[in-house]
Amino acid sequence: MLYSEKVMDHFRNPRNVGVIDQADGVGEVGNAKCGDIMKIYLKIDGDAISDVKFETFGCGSAIASSSMATEMIKGKPLEEVMELTNKAVVEALDGLPAHKLHCSVLAEEAVKAALKDYYDKNNIAYDPKQFPNVDCAGCH
Numbered sequence: 001m002l003y004s005e006k007v008m009d010h011f012r013n014p015r016n017v018g019v020i021d022q023a024d025g026v027g028e029v030g031n032a033k034c035g036d037i038m039k040i041y042l043k044i045d046g047d048a049i050s051d052v053k054f055e056t057f058g059c060g061s062a063i064a065s066s067s068m069a070t071e072m073i074k075g076k077p078l079e080e081v082m083e084l085t086n087k088a089v090v091e092a093l094d095g096l097p098a099h100k101l102h103c104s105v106l107a108e109e110a111v112k113a114a115l116k117d118y119y120d121k122n123n124i125a126y127d128p129k130q131f132p133n134v135d136c137a138g139c140h
């Protein structure tokens with residue numbers, strides 16, 4: 001079996017699909033190679049994520065990764081969200097095939113882009129090094 005049960009579950013029944021009107025932060029990232037696009041909306045209450053939704057126009061692994069990533073950050077304090085890695089998303093999904101790892105990178109990037117958008121809009125200072133342009137080694 002190429003895909004784990006968890007990947008199939010999150011692909012078939014993705015959690016937190018949709019749009020948040022007047023989101024506090026929105027992040028949109030795309031993978032130039034495959035053309036897939038992921039958009040994450042954050043609602044932030046104090047210093048925690050009170051709600052999160054996503055729209056992904058992409059492959060099954062990208063949908064499963066965004067679904068899992070939203071579940072992992074919902075209700076979490078922002079500093080924990082900053083530490084979300086694509087590796088943690090892949091582990092939570094019980095793995096992705098090697099040639100699909102870049103799909104999980106898209107989820108990490110979208111979450112961080114949304115957080116950065118929130119910081120920018122509210123003039124909250126941050127270390128730019130925390131938002132590196134994740135280089136997608138898996139892309140071909």
Ligand code: FES
Nearest residue numbers: 034036059062103
């Ligand atoms: Fe493009 Fe999965 S193939 S994100």
